[in-house]
Amino acid sequence: MSELAYSIAFYIFAAITVAAAFGVVTKSNLVHSALLMALCFIGVSGLYVLLQADFLAAVQILIYNGAIAIVFVLGTMLTRRSLRHGTNDTEANIPSKIVTLVSGLFVVVTLGVIATTTWHYSSKVIVEDTPSLLAQLILTDYMVVMEVGAVLLLAAMIGAIVLAKGVEE
Amino acid sequence: MIGLTHFLTVAAMVFGIGLYGVLSKRTIVGILMSIELMLNAVNINLIAFSRFVTPEVLTGQIFAIFTITVAAAEVAVGMAMIFRVYYDRNTVHAARLDEMHW
Amino acid sequence: MGFIIVGFFLRRLPILAATVSVCMSVISFVLSLGVGYGVIVNHITVDNPLIQRVPWLSIAGLHVDMGVYIDPISAMMLVIVTLVALMVQIYSIGYMRGDAGFGRFFAYLSLFASAMLGLVIAVNFVQLFVFWELVGLCSYLLIGYYFHKISAREAAKKAFITTRIGDFGLLVGILFLQILFGTLDFAQIASNVPLYVAQHGTNLLTIVALLLFLGPVGKSGQFPLHVWLPDAMEGPTPVSALIHAATMVVAGVYLIARAFFLFSALPNAMEVIAWVGAFTAFFAASIAFTQRDIKRILAYSTVSQLGYMMLALGVGSVTASMFHLMTHAFFKALMFLAAGAVLHGLPDKNDIFEMGGLRHKMPVTFAAMTIGVLAISGIPPFAGFFSKDEILLVVSQVSMPLYTIAVVTSFMTAFYMARLLIVVFCGAEKPDNHPHEAPMSMRIPLVVLGTLAIIGGYIPYATHFGDWVRFGPVSHEGLNWSIAATSTVLSILAISLAWFIYGSGKVSSDKLSRRFSTVYKLSFHKYYIDEFYLWINHTFVDGLAKMLYWLELYFVEGAVNGIGGLPVQLGNLVRKAQTGKLQQYGLIMFGAILIVVVWLMLLSPLFKGVLSGGGY
Numbered sequence: 004m005s006e007l008a009y010s011i012a013f014y015i016f017a018a019i020t021v022a023a024a025f026g027v028v029t030k031s032n033l034v035h036s037a038l039l040m041a042l043c044f045i046g047v048s049g050l051y052v053l054l055q056a057d058f059l060a061a062v063q064i065l066i067y068n069g070a071i072a073i074v075f076v077l078g079t080m081l082t083r084r085s086l087r088h089g090t091n092d093t094e095a096n097i098p099s100k101i102v103t104l105v106s107g108l109f110v111v112v113t114l115g116v117i118a119t120t121t122w123h124y125s126s127k128v129i130v131e132d133t134p135s136l137l138a139q140l141i142l143t144d145y146m147v148v149m150e151v152g153a154v155l156l157l158a159a160m161i162g163a164i165v166l167a168k169g170v171e172e
Numbered sequence: 173m174i175g176l177t178h179f180l181t182v183a184a185m186v187f188g189i190g191l192y193g194v195l196s197k198r199t200i201v202g203i204l205m206s207i208e209l210m211l212n213a214v215n216i217n218l219i220a221f222s223r224f225v226t227p228e229v230l231t232g233q234i235f236a237i238f239t240i241t242v243a244a245a246e247v248a249v250g251m252a253m254i255f256r257v258y259y260d261r262n263t264v265h266a267a268r269l270d271e272m273h274w
Numbered sequence: 275m276g277f278i279i280v281g282f283f284l285r286r287l288p289i290l291a292a293t294v295s296v297c298m299s300v301i302s303f304v305l306s307l308g309v310g311y312g313v314i315v316n317h318i319t320v321d322n323p324l325i326q327r328v329p330w331l332s333i334a335g336l337h338v339d340m341g342v343y344i345d346p347i348s349a350m351m352l353v354i355v356t357l358v359a360l361m362v363q364i365y366s367i368g369y370m371r372g373d374a375g376f377g378r379f380f381a382y383l384s385l386f387a388s389a390m391l392g393l394v395i396a397v398n399f400v401q402l403f404v405f406w407e408l409v410g411l412c413s414y415l416l417i418g419y420y421f422h423k424i425s426a427r428e429a430a431k432k433a434f435i436t437t438r439i440g441d442f443g444l445l446v447g448i449l450f451l452q453i454l455f456g457t458l459d460f461a462q463i464a465s466n467v468p469l470y471v472a473q474h475g476t477n478l479l480t481i482v483a484l485l486l487f488l489g490p491v492g493k494s495g496q497f498p499l500h501v502w503l504p505d506a507m508e509g510p511t512p513v514s515a516l517i518h519a520a521t522m523v524v525a526g527v528y529l530i531a532r533a534f535f536l537f538s539a540l541p542n543a544m545e546v547i548a549w550v551g552a553f554t555a556f557f558a559a560s561i562a563f564t565q566r567d568i569k570r571i572l573a574y575s576t577v578s579q580l581g582y583m584m585l586a587l588g589v590g591s592v593t594a595s596m597f598h599l600m601t602h603a604f605f606k607a608l609m610f611l612a613a614g615a616v617l618h619g620l621p622d623k624n625d626i627f628e629m630g631g632l633r634h635k636m637p638v639t640f641a642a643m644t645i646g647v648l649a650i651s652g653i654p655p656f657a658g659f660f661s662k663d664e665i666l667l668v669v670s671q672v673s674m675p676l677y678t679i680a681v682v683t684s685f686m687t688a689f690y691m692a693r694l695l696i697v698v699f700c701g702a703e704k705p706d707n708h709p710h711e712a713p714m715s716m717r718i719p720l721v722v723l724g725t726l727a728i729i730g731g732y733i734p735y736a737t738h739f740g741d742w743v744r745f746g747p748v749s750h751e752g753l754n755w756s757i758a759a760t761s762t763v764l765s766i767l768a769i770s771l772a773w774f775i776y777g778s779g780k781v782s783s784d785k786l787s788r789r790f791s792t793v794y795k796l797s798f799h800k801y802y803i804d805e806f807y808l809w810i811n812h813t814f815v816d817g818l819a820k821m822l823y824w825l826e827l828y829f830v831e832g833a834v835n836g837i838g839g840l841p842v843q844l845g846n847l848v849r850k851a852q853t854g855k856l857q858q859y860g861l862i863m864f865g866a867i868l869i870v871v872v873w874l875m876l877l878s879p880l881f882k883g884v885l886s887g888g889g890y
Contacts, residue, residue, distance in 0.1 A: 006173065013174045017182045024186045024209050028193035033201060040205050043186075047212050050179065054223045056233050063215075066240050071208065071247045078201055078251045082258045102195040105865050110188035112871055117180045122224070124176070129227040136230055137237070145234055152241045159245035166252035169259070195861045203857070266856050 013053055020046030033079045041072040058134045179220035187213035200254050200266050204247065211243045341397035343460065347531060347596060351394040354603050355521050357726075359387040361719035362516040365611055369512055369618055379419065383516070386412035390521050394528065399448045399458040402529065406444070406489070409525060410437050413517055417509040429505040436502040440492015444529075447485030454482070464535035471539050483536055483543040487550075490526025495577045496584060497554045501804055503577055507569040511614030514569060515607045518576060524599050527583045531592050538590060548588025548672075552679045555581030559686040566625045568613050571694050575650065576606060578687060582665055585680060591668040598661035601649065605658060608723035609646035615639040615720065616698065632699045640699045642720040647695045651688035651765040654758075663758050670757060684761055688768035696772055 023043035030036045044067040051060035130136050141149050186209055193206025215236045222232020257263070329339050363383060370379055389412055393405035411434075418430030448458065454470070455463050471479065490496065495503040506518050517523070530537055530547065537543055555578045562574035579602050586595035619636060632640065649658035662684060670677040 010174055013178065017178075020182060021185050021189070024189040027205055027209060028189055028197070028202075033199065036202065036205055040208065043209065044212065047216060050182065050216055051219060053174075054179065054219050056219045056223065056236075059219060059233050059236055062237065062240060066244055067208075067212070070244055074247055074251055075201065075205060075208075078254055082201070082254060099196055101865075102192055102861060105861065105868060106188045106192040106195070108872070109191060109864070109868055110184055112868065112875065113184040113187070114181060115875070117177050117184065122176050125225055125227055127226075127228045129223065130230065133230060133233065137233060140230060140234055141237075148234075148238060152238055155245055156241065159248050163248045163252035166249065166256050169256070191864065195857050195864070197857075 016046050016049035016053065020050065037072065037075045037079055040075065041068050044068050044072060055129050056133065058137060176220055176224040179216060183213040183216040198265055203266060204250050208243065211239060215239055338400045338458065339397055340401055342395045343397045344395065348394050350596065350600060351528060352391065354600055355390050355394060358516060358521060358603055358607050361607065361723055362512045365719040366512040369614055370510065382412060382415050386517065393525055398460055399451060403448060406525060410434060416513040416517060417506045419509050426508040429508040433502040433506050436499050437492040440488045440499055443485045443488025447482050450482040450485065460532060467535055467539050480540045480542045483540050484546060487547060490529055494523050494526030494580045496550050496581065497557055500554065500577050501807060504570050504573040507573050511610060511617060515610035523576060523580055527595060527599055530587050531596060534592055544588050544590065548585050548676060551581045551584025551588055552676050555585060555683045556679050559683050562690045568616065571690060572609055572613060575687065575691065578683065585669060585676065586665045589669050589672040594664040594668050597664055601658055601661040604723055604726040605646045605649035608642055608720065611720055612639050612642040612646065638717050638720060642724045643695055643699065645724045647691045650691055651769065652684060652761050653765055654762060663761060666757050666761055681761065681764065685764045685768045688765040689772050692769040692772035
């Protein structure tokens with residue numbers, strides 16, 4: 004029974020994710036694209052849950068949806084010149100056929116690789132309490148990475164402020 | 173029976189869609205959005221591998237956390253740059269910003 | 275002895291007075307007489323010459339000496355050259371008096387004398403060639419002495435270029451000799467030739483000999499490179515006397531005599547030489563028939579006599595050729611100097627039909643010229659009789675057709691020489707002319723040379739010249755009376771004919787020239803050979819130049835421009851990839867990654883496993 008539920012849940016979330024992603028790149032309206040992107044993120048979060056990465060699912064919603072998607076919508080709205088310029092069509096100079104070809108080929112190749120590789124499934128049991136293990140790992144094994152990440156965020160913040168504020172002539 | 177390959181497939185498809193978007197969107201914002209899609213696909217991959225191949229160590233999830241961090245930072249700075257460009261050049265079309273050439 | 279002789283090598287270039295030059299000439303003449311005496315006393319014969327060598331150039335595969343080669347032939351040449359040079363220098367004191375380039379003239383003359391002497395005593399082909407070229411240079415300088423006259427400059431150029439063509443053949447021949455024999459020394463090659471011929475036969479060597487022969491063809495004015503000699507008369511008359519009568523032009527004859535060990539072994543080459551000589555003799559004589567310029571007549575007669583010398587060599591007699599060389603030097607120089615006296619007395623007149631009856635006012639000159647004409651016509655007992663007869667004798671022994679040509683030519687020679695004499699000196703005087711006899715300095719050489727022209731034939735004959743100057747075994751040639759008589763009678767006939775036409779006017783020359791008008795025209799215009807050469811030059815040389823220019827313009831420059839333009843084109847092409855458009859870059863990047871991935875996939879055994887139906 005849980006297998007079936009699992010499968011159904013997976014397919015639903017997968018469908019949401021892919022469809023939303025498709026909508027992001029297809030829609031001409033920038034705002035529509037942004038909102039669909041938020042939907043896609045939600046789908047991804049659901050997939051995380053199915054993968055028993057609960058903490059990460061929460062983090063995903065928080066950051067991606069709560070911050071990044073908002074910033075995108077903000078950016079979209081602040082850089083419109085007119086209704087017409089808000090469109091998000093494909094660029095006229097880009098040979099869309101070739102792009103389709105390239106990306107399609109990429110997908111096909113990847114799928115091929117996925118299909119032909121023998122995956123070794125581990126038989127160990129998943130950790131139940133992921134947040135505490137994560138915390139432990141971050142603060143011990145991956146301490147340097149965490150510090151670097153903190154610095155990165157600081158730098159990004161400062162950089163964004165400077166950029167947005169502009170340099171005095 | 174949902175296995176690793178299913179998740180990988182989903183990730184691959186999202187990545188491909190994101191790739192298409194990066195290469196063909198007119199506005200910079202559109203390109204950025206597509207990049208986010210690709211990043212998410214990568215995250216799915218990471219966590220799926222972590223779950224199926226090494227479930228006792230959560231290395232994949234740690235990696236995914238940092239990917240999210242970096243993505244957030246990148247969006248912030250990227251947006252700031254878009255504002256700047258919009259302020260100076262009054263355009264958000266990527267094709268118009270082609271001065272890094274011969 | 276050798277050390278004194280080496281003194282000849284010192285280049286005498288006095289800047290100022292002619293006296294220095296003349297004194298040096300006297301010294302060298304005395305020295306050369308001493309050499310001749312030494313040759314006789316020390317029994318230096320052609321078979322064992324005196325050779326002194328100094329190594330000059332020695333590198334791997336090539337060893338060249340400078341040195342001195344004394345044997346009767348070179349001794350004789352030394353005497354002739356120094357004697358005539360001395361006479362000419364004395365003469366020039368009078369002839370060139372008042373000329374602005376007086377000192378320059380004597381400098382050139384001395385240089386020429388030293389070069390000629392160096393050539394004569396050369397030990398090997400290299401030394402010979404060096405002095406050969408030097409002599410050619412002097413000829414250029416002296417012909418073009420009156421350099422403010424365009425005709426003189428052109429004549430000098432023509433001389434140099436024409437002889438250059440011959441020199442080229444000579445040089446190639448010399449190079450071949452070096453390759454074939456490994457040495458260029460006369461004595462060494464002489465000893466190697468019989469062996470070589472026995473081993474390899476004569477074919478290649480004949481070609482080499484003919485190449486060598488090209489040098490004399492140029493320098494000694496054989497057909498077809500004779501064209502420079504008549505034009506060389508643009509130079510002062512003493513120059514003509516020295517260089518173009520007695521010494522330089524015989525350098526070619528001397529070369530063949532010196533290298534006779536090579537030529538005599540090649541019958542085909544000898545035949546070529548003989549026929550070229552005979553043809554030249556006849557040909558030049560036929561042109562001299564109708565010429566009007568006094569010096570040109572003498573020039574063509576020189577060409578003709580040189581042909582005789584070549585003919586003699588071609589039939590195998592070095593003796594006859596050298597003998598004739600000596601006597602020719604005497605009487606030709608004599609005649610040139612006499613002509614110079616005439617020109618000195620009648621300035622600006624060259625045409626013999628504008629002169630006449632000069633014998634009254636210029637008796638010494640008249641006497642000198644008469645002696646010369648009689649000598650060249652072969653009237654006994656003058657010098658030319660003996661030497662020319664010697665030639666006719668040896669030719670008749672070898673080939674009757676050649677003998678016939680030679681005899682006919684001697685008839686013609688006597689005729690046109692007599693014509694010259696009669697027209698210039700006999701008959702009525704032209705009223706415009708006010709000739710004066712030549713000054714003393716010019717008369718002395720005339721007298722000396724005249725005397726030599728008289729006795730210079732009999733004495734060698736009497737003292738067995740043939741013992742000393744020869745190649746091969748000694749042979750005592752007597753006088754073949756039938757041949758001698760024939761030629762003498764013919765010469766007298768010719769002179770009488772000339773008297774008839776020109777002297778007494780019984781047969782008018784104008785009427786004759788009209789009856790034989792085509793022949794006359796051909797002869798007068800030198801058979802249009804000069805025009806022919808000019809045409810060849812224009813068509814081929816200029817045509818070649820034009821063609822090469824066109825080639826250069828389109829191909830070479832085109833290629834260079836093309837190569838230069840190539841980077842530009844490439845750059846333009848590549849530039850198109852740098853658009854600055856972000857997405858284009860991204861596309862290309864991903865496309866490339868894709869290609870790499872696909873390629874690697876195709877290579878991997880996994881894919882092959884999939885193809886064959888394996889699963890995962």
